[in-house]
Amino acid sequence: MPLSHIEHCLVVADDMDKTRDWYCTVLGMEEGPHPDFGFPVHWLYLNGRDVVHIGQSAKHAGENQKTYLGRTSRDTGSGTGAIDHIAFRATGLNATMAHLRSRGVEFTERRAGNQALYQLFIVDPNGIKIELNFDADEA
Numbered sequence: 001m002p003l004s005h006i007e008h009c010l011v012v013a014d015d016m017d018k019t020r021d022w023y024c025t026v027l028g029m030e031e032g033p034h035p036d037f038g039f040p041v042h043w044l045y046l047n048g049r050d051v052v053h054i055g056q057s058a059k060h061a062g063e064n065q066k067t068y069l070g071r072t073s074r075d076t077g078s079g080t081g082a083i084d085h086i087a088f089r090a091t092g093l094n095a096t097m098a099h100l101r102s103r104g105v106e107f108t109e110r111r112a113g114n115q116a117l118y119q120l121f122i123v124d125p126n127g128i129k130i131e132l133n134f135d136a137d138e139a
Helices: 016-027 063-068 093-102
Strands: 009-013 030-032 041-046 049-056 085-089 108-111 117-123 129-135
C-alpha cells in the first residue's frame, strides 16, 4: 500500500474567517466546495485540489464537530505539537517576496543546504510555520 501524496491538512483556528482570508490573500488559495458536516468549515484549494481544511478550535467547537473528530471532554484540540511546518512548492520568488511585503507579512529566507531550493518561511495567524520552496535558480 504505497502512499502517493498528502491529501490535506486541517488547521483548527479560533478565528476561521481570518485564517481563511490569510491563506487566500497571502498564499493565493481559493475557497471551494465541501461536504456538509453539520458544523462550519472552510476548504481551500490549489489547482482544483483541496489542500487546507479549516475548522473551529476545540474551545469553539460544537458537539457535532467534537463527535465527528472523536474529541473527548479532556481533549483541548491542541494537537501533539509534533508538526513543525507545512511546506508548499512555489514559483515566482521575486513576485512572492514583493507580494508578502505589500501585505506586511514578515518572512525569513535561505538557500536550503545542498538542495536546489530557495526557501521562504512565514507564519499563519495560528502560529503554524509555512515553508515555500522555490527552485534555487530563481534566487
